[in-house]
């Protein structure tokens with residue numbers, strides 16, 4: 001049961017061969033068996049089973065909504081009415097949202113069941129899930145290594161088959177990088193495709209929600225439900241609705257795949273490179289052509305991001321002051337002291353580092369030197385992609401320079417941690433869609449991801465390219481050992 005695609009689960013539910021209550025109970029017990037992974041922050045069986053009963057009632061009445069009765073786990077960054085939403089932080093450790101995020105709302109309307117809220121790096125800042133106030137998540141492939149971050153709980157849950165599918169968010173790689181480390185499929189849609197309403201803000205111009213699933217087909221199905229214009233998010237793009245599942249029928253014959261020389265250079269692990277090149281050969285067999293391309297400003301992506309993302313974060317996180325909601329320091333002498341103690345106690349080290357960097361970059365004396373410069377660079381990075389797409393239809397390369405690393409091995413070196421996202425960050429800076437799919441294992445049995453990047457709002461082509469690979473290979477079916 002836990003290996004079935006969500007489309008099949010939905011069919012079984014509608015055909016009444018299994019009830020949503022049974023299915024939900026089944027995954028809840030799997031979550032319990034895999035508690036050591038620490039993949040979830042909140043699991044509330046009563047809440048989930050009440051939703052499952054409601055889905056069963058709707059099925060009885062003939063409701064055939066796409067995800068009716070299917071249990072789905074959510075990154076704890078999506079506001080859920082009546083359930084904790086902590087964003088992996090102490091400062092929101094007691095926060096129960098009075099409303100649902102649009103993503104949750106659309107899934108609820110379609111009858112999906114909330115299986116629980118997954119662990120994540122605090123405020124989505126991190127690449128290893130180690131900045132979570134609720135402790136690190138373990139990678140199901142090797143419990144001594146990280147699952148990646150910041151959507152590490154979601155990726156670990158899908159990999160361990162304790163959730164049929166999950167949501168994540170990606171500001172600089174947080175869907176794709178954990179998907180690569182956990183051997184699952186993670187899709188970051190074009191910026192503006194999925195509403196950010198009710199998604200706790202980190203860096204608003206980069207944040208984008210998306211699915212973490214076992215296959216591109218499941219991702220398309222989930223996206224069909226959550227994507228689309230939302231008047232409550234001013235950056236949500238109003239376009240004709242796309243049927244992402246129907247878009248999976250394209251051939252890749254003649255597809256021009258661009259390979260950025262910068263993605264295959266210094267710092268790339270040789271086993272990752274070899275495996276990615278083997279996957280590319282598979283595409284050639286399917287009739288695609290490989291073209292070398294240039295993304296000349298690639299080396300500036302990480303520095304550019306680490307000015308812009310902290311700047312936006314420093315502004316977004318100003319709202320956590322102990323007055324409106326969330327944690328408040330118990331002892332203080334006056335209002336300023338309350339603010340200071342609340343933030344000092346409520347935020348972790350990485351979040352404080354980002355707030356300080358961002359506040360500095362936005363300060364009157366340094367705004368032009370850092371923030372404005374980074375914005376100019378962002379433009380150039382987007383232009384690099386525009387020029388590359390004159391020669392190719394999609395871009396491919398490794399998702400990450402290495403496979404999952406040991407827990408604790410990079411926590412003292414923020415720069416080494418930041419470099420994990422060297423191939424993913426530019427995609428967010430340019431607002432493009434990108435997916436990571438599993439394409440093999442290294443010699444120690446850890447998953448390797450291939451990244452596919454598309455043109456702005458070319459989400460369907462990206463999903464289709466991933467799907468075509470998954471139709472002829474079975475890396476996405478591989479399960480972590482020992483279950």
Ligand code: GLN
Pocket residue numbers: 124125126127149150169170171172173174175202309421
């Ligand atoms: N690892 C990057 C960071 O720490 C990206 C995180 C994300 O995509 N949310 O900011």
